[in-house]
Amino acid sequence: MKHIGYIMKRLLDMNYKAMFDMINHLHKKTGKSRLWLFWDMKNCATNYGAGYMDYNMFDMYDLTPQQRDTFLTRGRNNNYVRKYNDPSLMHIFHNKNEFNEMFSEFVNRDWVMLADREKALDFLAKHPVFMCKSIAGDGGKGVRKLKVSDYGSAEKTCDALWAEMGDCLLEEVIVQHPAVSAVYPESVNTVRAVTIYKDGEVHFVGTCFRIGNHGNHVDNFSSGGMVAPVDPKTGIVTDGGIDRPKNKFMIHPMTGTSIVGFQFPHWQEAMDMVVQAAHKIPGLRYVGWDIAFSDHGPVMVEGNEFPGHDLFQLPGHNPQKTGILDRMEP
Numbered sequence: 386m387k388h389i390g391y392i393m394k395r396l397l398d399m400n401y402k403a404m405f406d407m408i409n410h411l412h413k414k415t416g417k418s419r420l421w422l423f424w425d426m427k428n429c430a431t432n433y434g435a436g437y438m439d440y441n442m443f444d445m446y447d448l449t450p451q452q453r454d455t456f457l458t459r460g461r462n463n464n465y466v467r468k469y470n471d472p473s474l475m476h477i478f479h480n481k482n483e484f485n486e487m488f489s490e491f492v493n494r495d496w497v498m499l500a501d502r503e504k505a506l507d508f509l510a511k512h513p514v515f516m517c518k519s520i521a522g523d524g525g526k527g528v529r530k531l532k533v534s535d536y537g538s539a540e541k542t543c544d545a546l547w548a549e550m551g552d553c554l555l556e557e558v559i560v561q562h563p564a565v566s567a568v569y570p571e572s573v574n575t576v577r578a579v580t581i582y583k584d585g586e587v588h589f590v591g592t593c594f595r596i597g598n599h600g601n602h603v604d605n606f607s608s609g610g611m612v613a614p615v616d617p618k619t620g621i622v623t624d625g626g627i628d629r630p631k632n633k634f635m636i637h638p639m640t641g642t643s644i645v646g647f648q649f650p651h652w653q654e655a656m657d658m659v660v661q662a663a664h665k666i667p668g669l670r671y672v673g674w675d676i677a678f679s680d681h682g683p684v685m686v687e688g689n690e691f692p693g694h695d696l697f698q699l700p701g702h703n704p705q706k707t708g709i710l711d712r713m714e715p
Contacts, residue, residue, distance in 0.1 A: 404437045415446055422446065429453060434460020443708070444700045456708030462694040465713060469581065469671035470690050477666065478690045479521050481554045487665065491658050491685035494557040499546055508555055509539035516556040517546060530558065530602050559686075562650050562678040568642045572597030572604045575675045576615060576655065579692045580663045581713075582670040587663040589656075590712050591697035592617045594647070595675075596626050598639065612696045613644050620652025627701045655683035662688070 408422045415422075429435040429445050435458040439445070443456055457465075477483050485492050497508040509515065513534065519527025527550075536542040546553060559573050568574060574597060579590040592615045597604040604610040611626035611634060625635040626644045636643050649655070659674050662685060673692030677684050698708045 407437045407441055411441060411446060417446060429458075430460075434458045434464070436460070439695070442695050443698060444706075448706055452706045455710050456698060457694045457710050457713060459694060461710065462691070465671050466691055469669075471668035474666060474668045475690050478669070478672075478688045481518055481520055481687065484687060485554070488662055488685050488688070491662055493679070493682070493684040494559060496554060496556040498552055499543060499550075499555060500552040502543060505543055505555060506539050509533050509542055512555075512557050514558055516558055517550075518554040518556060519550060520552060520554055527553075528603055559677050559684060560680050562680050564648075564650055565678045567640065568644065568647060569597045569604075569637055569640055571600055572602050572610070573677045573686070574604045575677050575686055576649065577612075577673050577675055577689075577693065577696060578617070578656070578659045579673045579697070580659060580671075582663045582667060582672075587660045589617050589659075590692075591709060593696050594622050594626070594644070594649075595696075596637065596644070598628065598637075600639075606693065606696060612699065614697070614702050615649070617656065620649035620655075622647040622649075624702050627699045631699070631701060633701045650678055651682050658683050658685065 404426075408419050408426070411417065411422050412419050425446060426437055426440050429440050432450075433453050433456065435443070435445060435453075435456070439456070439458045443458075445453055445456075477487050482496075482498055485496050495508060495512065497504045499505050514530070514532050517529045517531050531542075533539055533542050536545050561570070561573055565574050575595050576592055577595055578592045581588045581590060594613045594615050595604040595606065596611050596613065597609075598611055599609045601609050606612050606629060609628070611628040611632075613622050613626040614624050615622050622644055624645060625633045626637070627633050635645050655676050655678065659676065662674060663670075663672060669688075669690055671690075671692065673689035675686040675689070677686050700706070
């Protein structure tokens with residue numbers, strides 16, 4: 386019953402149309418009655434802190450109560466965030482410029498805020514192809530790869546972006562390591578590493594490979610990408626990539642490159658970077674770090690104070706039908 390406060394808030398905020406659309410979808414998929422699905426979904430919210438999205442993503446309609454209780458659901462994940470992360474420090478991860486300044490030793494690329502016009506013009510002269518990011522965007526939203534030549538000049542680029550977005554972050558394009566680019570070259574494909582910092586030690590909850598698809602320039606699971614598990618000790622991908630509709634790919638459908646068995650370059654260097662970063666802000670102890678692999682080593686892309694709890698518990702990677710709550714509790 387410890388999730389009642391979360392549940393009441395979710396009920397007030399809930400998009401009932403989306404929930405009943407999900408019930409209709411699961412009714413067609415499973416043959417279970419809509420009424421049964423509704424009450425079972427409500428039971429999972431009450432007992433496990435699982436919303437209708439979790440219910441679908443983790444195939445909870447097909448799990449025993451014991452299996453359901455092993456999952457890190459959204460409600461439980463929010464509880465961990467409240468326990469480990471100081472709200473007064475979260476602005477560091479909300480604002481991409483603040484993040485880059487705090488973790489500049491790991492960012493390893495040029496960036497500038499558009500509002501500093503003189504520096505922005507110098508940046509665009511040096512980087513005619515660049516990334517443009519909304520300061521507070523997440524899930525890959527508000528991230529674009531742009532060219533100065535598309536606007537005609539650096540001055541016109543600044544004017545157009547300011548009119549469209551206001552202040553935003555301009556970043557040097559990461560030149561991806563050829564081995565990672567061979568899997569999918571249109572996006573920077575990152576590793577999400579989730580850590581908990583406790584008693585001076587950094588504990589890894591999980592590591593996964595996030596891979597772009599469909600010609601998109603971002604690798605986010607919520608924006609059409611896929612995710613595959615990575616052995617945190619070796620940096621070897623241990624299973625295929627799964628996208629949000631739960632399609633599984635052992636090889637990338639656009640490149641034909643094998644996903645399973647892929648070996649990350651500079652893996653230990655990347656994990657050492659994560660450990661160092663996790664020590665920098667002891668008040669933010671539960672973080673999902675996104676690491677890219679450039680042609681000269683790992684670089685930090687961003688940190689997430691609400692780590693994606695679903696990425697490490699997808700049914701297609703999980704024949705035992707159990708979640709990762711046991712990794713969190715110790």
